[in-house]
Amino acid sequence: MKIVIAPDSWKESLSALEVASAIEQGFREIYPDAEYVKLPVADGGEGTVEAMVAATGGLPGSADGHRAAGRAG
Known part of the structure; x- marks a missing residue:
């Protein structure tokens, strides 16, 4: 089984990658052999x-x- 984890960040709390890692950690407890x-x-x-x-x-x-207009800014 392949599980795709695609979250946004949690404002002023966790980056999207940190959220994804936390979700993966929880899912691995239930589906340890999943990709x-x-x-x-x-x-x-x-x-x-x-x-x-x-x-x-x-x-x-x-x-x-x-x-x-082509000016730096």
């Missing part, structure tokens, strides 16, 4: 970058942004 896939998600707010990095195996970074 678990943790897929943290976000709604665009707090924790979005962390969820994207975790889901893609990427690295966080930064870049300069520009306004629609």
